[in-house]
Amino acid sequence: MRQTFIDTTTQLLADDPRTALVLADISAEPFDPARRRHPDRVINVGIREQLMTGVAGGLALTGMRPFVHSYAPFLIDRAYEQVKLDLGHQDVGAVLVSIGGSYDAAAEGYTHQSPGDVALLDTLDGWTVHVPGHRDEVPALLRDAARHDDRVYVRLGMQENRQAHTAANRLITLRLGGPLVVAVGPLLDPVLEATRGMDVTVAYTNTPRPLDADGLRALTEHEVIMVEPYLAGTSAAAVSAALTGLPHRALHLGVGRAEVRRYGSWRDHARAHGLDAAGLRASISAFL
Amino acid sequence: MNFNLQPILMTVTAMHTDRLRPLLRRLTGDEKHAPSAHSTLDVLWVLYDRVLRVSPETADDPGRDRFLLSKGHGPAAYYAVLAAKGFIPESALDDLGGWDSPLGHHPDRVRIPGVEVGTGSLGHGLGLAVGTALGLRAQGFQDTRTFVLVGDAELDEGSNHEAIAYAGATRLPLTAIVIDNQSATHGWPGGIAARFVGWDVAIVDGHDHGEIECALQNTHDRPNLVIATVEKKGS
Numbered sequence: 001m002r003q004t005f006i007d008t009t010t011q012l013l014a015d016d017p018r019t020a021l022v023l024a025d026i027s028a029e030p031f032d033p034a035r036r037r038h039p040d041r042v043i044n045v046g047i048r049e050q051l052m053t054g055v056a057g058g059l060a061l062t063g064m065r066p067f068v069h070s071y072a073p074f075l076i077d078r079a080y081e082q083v084k085l086d087l088g089h090q091d092v093g094a095v096l097v098s099i100g101g102s103y104d105a106a107a108e109g110y111t112h113q114s115p116g117d118v119a120l121l122d123t124l125d126g127w128t129v130h131v132p133g134h135r136d137e138v139p140a141l142l143r144d145a146a147r148h149d150d151r152v153y154v155r156l157g158m159q160e161n162r163q164a165h166t167a168a169n170r171l172i173t174l175r176l177g178g179p180l181v182v183a184v185g186p187l188l189d190p191v192l193e194a195t196r197g198m199d200v201t202v203a204y205t206n207t208p209r210p211l212d213a214d215g216l217r218a219l220t221e222h223e224v225i226m227v228e229p230y231l232a233g234t235s236a237a238a239v240s241a242a243l244t245g246l247p248h249r250a251l252h253l254g255v256g257r258a259e260v261r262r263y264g265s266w267r268d269h270a271r272a273h274g275l276d277a278a279g280l281r282a283s284i285s286a287f288l
Numbered sequence: 289m290n291f292n293l294q295p296i297l298m299t300v301t302a303m304h305t306d307r308l309r310p311l312l313r314r315l316t317g318d319e320k321h322a323p324s325a326h327s328t329l330d331v332l333w334v335l336y337d338r339v340l341r342v343s344p345e346t347a348d349d350p351g352r353d354r355f356l357l358s359k360g361h362g363p364a365a366y367y368a369v370l371a372a373k374g375f376i377p378e379s380a381l382d383d384l385g386g387w388d389s390p391l392g393h394h395p396d397r398v399r400i401p402g403v404e405v406g407t408g409s410l411g412h413g414l415g416l417a418v419g420t421a422l423g424l425r426a427q428g429f430q431d432t433r434t435f436v437l438v439g440d441a442e443l444d445e446g447s448n449h450e451a452i453a454y455a456g457a458t459r460l461p462l463t464a465i466v467i468d469n470q471s472a473t474h475g476w477p478g479g480i481a482a483r484f485v486g487w488d489v490a491i492v493d494g495h496d497h498g499e500i501e502c503a504l505q506n507t508h509d510r511p512n513l514v515i516a517t518v519e520k521k522g523s
Contacts, residue, residue: 020426022419040426046457048450051415058419061404062427063350066419081409082447086416089406091398 001156002027002099004135008142009067009097010034013041018065019146024052026070026099049079056094057086065095065146071105072098072114072155080120088124093151095142102230102255103269104158115255118208119234121153129209130154131185131229136164137206153209157229158266159186169207171215177201179223179288182216184208184235187227187275194280198288200225208235213242220248225284228254229275251287253280308333311368314381315391327469327494327518328437329365334500335435336373344374347402351429354420356405358413359439359467360394367391375402411445413438414464418451421462434462435504440480441471449483456486459510466513467494471521480515487513494518 006027012019013034020041021031028035028044035042041064045051049070056066068075075098076083087094098117105112121127128150130141138156145152165172171182174192178199183191188204195202203219205212208228216224220243226235232254239250253275260272270276274283308329335355342352357366364384371378376390383389390399394408405416417436424432438448443466455462464487466480476482481489487510490503494516503514 017427020423040422043422045450045454048454050411050447051418051450051454054412054415054447054451055419055422058416058421059423059426061416061420062423064423064426082412082415085406085409085412089396090416 001132001135001138001158001160003030004138005069005097005142005154005156006030008139012067012142012146013038016065016146017041018063020059020064020066022052022056022059022066022068024049024070024074026074049074050082053079053082053094054086057082057090057092060087060092060094060149061090065149067095067097067142067146069097069099071100071112072117073100073112076117076120076153077114083121084124087151088126093126093149095145095152095154097142097154097156099156101155101157102266103260103273104266106265106269107263109263110259110261115231115257117153117155118228118230122209122234122237124151126151127209128152128207130169130207132156132206133161133168133185133188133204134164135160137166137168140166141206155185155230157186159229159270161186161189165204165206168205170212171203171205171219173201173203173219175200175202179221179225180216180219181225181227181284184226184228187229187280190270190275190277190280191227193277194284198284200284200288209238211235211238211242213238216242217246220246222247223249223251223288225251225253225287227275227280228252231255231257249287251283253283308365308368308372311371311378311381312364314378315364315367315384326362326365327439327467327521328359328362329368330495330497331437331465331467331500331516332365332369334497335504336369338497338501339504340435341433342402344402347375350427351432353432354404354417354424354434356407356413356417356420356434356436357395357403358405358407358417358436359410359442360407361410361439363391363393363395366395370400370402376400410439410442411447414448414451417462417464418455418460421460435465436462437465437467439471440466440468440476441473443476443480443483444472444474452484452487455511456484459486461508461511463504463508463512463514465504466515468515468517469519469521481513484511484513487511489513489515491515491517
């Protein structure tokens with residue numbers, strides 16, 4: 001997915017003079033060709049994440065469309081106040097593109113992980129959040145984001161589904177049955193495998209914010225299970241708001257709050273958080 | 289500064305003070321951060337009266353000069369100057385911080401014409417100014433200048449130093465004004481200028497309009513720091 005982001009953004013920089021890219025050393029090398037072609041619009045500020053987002057705010061104030069990229073813990077957690085004030089409070093936007101969201105940087109440890117990025121953005125107004133489940137979903141999301149001035153977060157991960165799903169800014173129904181299971185981004189395939197043979201409806205989205213409230217309301221009969229690749233319960237408030245007045249039971253699955261002080265790979269961490277197919281099947285079965 | 293010019297400059301200072309005093313009085317009845325408001329008065333007046341190419345009519349012109357008040361505390365002087373220059377009606381000064389007022393104890397760009405950034409939390413203006421200067425350059429506004437005003441205590445915030453180091457290393461043309469009223473709790477041993485590596489530096493009397501204007505009008509091919517020294521906070 002990172003390579004798709006690099007290719008698409010390089011092309012956007014060539015096509016649209018309004019587009020700018022702000023980096024803080026992360027991924028600077030693969031963007032070197034773009035930086036040589038557009039030295040005024042590809043800006044690497046060094047290892048300075050507060051400045052990275054401040055610069056994006058300044059660029060947006062002059063009418064440009066900044067893309068900002070780093071590891072999620074540095075892009076969102078570290079520079080949260082810049083995201084809040086230098087973008088939101090200034091009434092300007094940017095496209096923040098992260099890698100290493102939850103536990104992709106498994107061997108690097110907790111310093112390089114941000115399971116709480118989407119929850120942090122949920123404290124702020126006006127953010128659209130994309131969590132693509134396949135690299136082929138990425139280019140359209142980025143190209144759409146280049147065309148306006150709103151605040152957009154694109155969360156790129158290493159885990160991918162076998163196939164891409166387009167127009168997934170709303171809930172797409174992939175299997176029709178009983179209780180609703182909503183899979184966000186790369187957790188679709190594990191959800192499909194976990195619920196094989198179960199009488200459930202499986203819906204997919206790569207755009208959890210704004211949550212497709214109408215779709216969720218239409219698909220929910222009594223039970224709803226949210227499966228998200230970031231902090232468990234991040235969407236609890238949005239689901240509750242969407243289902244206001246409808247009697248329902250809800251289960252929220254995602255990354256646990258407790259730090260897993262182990263290394264390994266993202267697959268190991270998915271298993272540790274119960275987000276592999278076996279873990280999901282156990283949790284969903286117990287709930288239903 | 290030519291000694292013979294001093295009496296003339298003092299006269300100019302007195303003229304503006306007379307004009308702004310009633311405006312300030314409308315604001316400062318119970319306004320917080322009053323000392324820091326007045327430390328910026330002369331610099332702000334010189335900026336808007338002599339330096340900035342911006343007016344109420346050109347406040348949205350993409351090629352206008354940019355002034356970013358990073359030190360959003362104590363904006364009374366800022367509001368008084370904006371009123372004197374016609375960006376906001378003088379009547380707005382009477383209800384500072386009120387429910388129906390556009391003027392808060394920290395300025396909000398969305399509410400006040402001519403205000404480039406909303407500030408208050410310290411340490412945000414320099415980064416925004418760096419991005420503004422980069423954005424103007426990328427769009428070919430070669431003659432548009434970017435100014436940002438920070439306080440000496442504000443420099444305690446680490447975010448400033450990310451911007452200072454980057455601007456110095458990349459020779460980014462923008463002008464930072466530090467109002468030095470010695471209000472940083474632990475001071476700046478070795479001087480404020482020593483923190484601005486790669487910048488041109490001028491230290492001026494923060495009440496001397498001629499000195500202030502001269503330092504702000506000079507053209508530079510790298511970032512420019514103007515330290516405007518005023519009386520110690522609380523003195």
